[in-house]
Amino acid sequence: MNCLFCKIIAGEIPSTKVYEDELVLAFRDIAPQAPTHILVIPKTHIPSVDGITAENSAVVAHIFEVIPQIAAAEKLTNGYRVVSNCGADAGQTVQHLHFHILGGRELTLQMA
Ligand code: 5GP
Ligand code: ZN
Numbered sequence: 303m304n305c306l307f308c309k310i311i312a313g314e315i316p317s318t319k320v321y322e323d324e325l326v327l328a329f330r331d332i333a334p335q336a337p338t339h340i341l342v343i344p345k346t347h348i349p350s351v352d353g354i355t356a357e358n359s360a361v362v363a364h365i366f367e368v369i370p371q372i373a374a375a376e377k378l379t380n381g382y383r384v385v386s387n388c389g390a391d392a393g394q395t396v397q398h399l400h401f402h403i404l405g406g407r408e409l410t411l412q413m414a
Contacts, residue, residue, distance in 0.1 A: 307343050307398035321372050325364050328372055328403075337406025338376050342369060348399040351388040365401060378405040 309315045310329065317329035320340055331339040344361040348354065354362055373382050382405030387394040 303347060305347060305398050306396050307341075307400065308347055311343070311345050320375070321368060323368070325361050326368055328368070331402070335402075336404040336409065338378060338382070338403065340372060340376070340403040342372065342401045342403065344399055349397045350394060350399055351386050353399065362399075369401065369403060372403060373405065376403075376405065378403075381405065383409050 306315065310317045311327055317327075319327065319329045321328040321342075324345070326342060326344055328340050328342040331341050342365050344358075344365065346358065346361060348358055348361075369384060382403055385402040385404065386400065387402075
């Protein structure tokens with residue numbers, strides 16, 4: 303499949319991994335928007351939040367169990383933000399479900 307993040311999972315494109323298990327991979331964003339900027343992705347190809355169903359949502363629950371562990375390992379003790387852009391209006395650029403973890407500085411409260 304011609305998917306950038308599937309290629310990262312397969313090891314065909316290098317990434318700086320911060321966490322991996324049988325279901326998910328987390329790695330540093332190539333263009334960080336904050337001192338800590340990590341992407342957490344399912345190893346199965348789900349295109350976006352729009353592709354989450356009763357059949358595949360267990361991996362999403364797992365991602366949200368892993369996120370606090372990553373935040374703790376990154377010492378984001380003062381807080382952090384979790385973001386998923388879905389579709390064109392949100393500016394989604396990679397069509398493989400991913401959750402941004404942003405932290406390490408005070409983030410603006412801008413929603414759009
Ligand atoms: P989106 O804009 O779809 O919400 O987020 C995609 C993210 O993937 C962007 O923050 C972008 O910097 C990141 N990204 C794009 N290509 C690569 C890559 O090859 N490696 C890594 N580590 N991040 C990437
Ligand atoms: Zn993919």
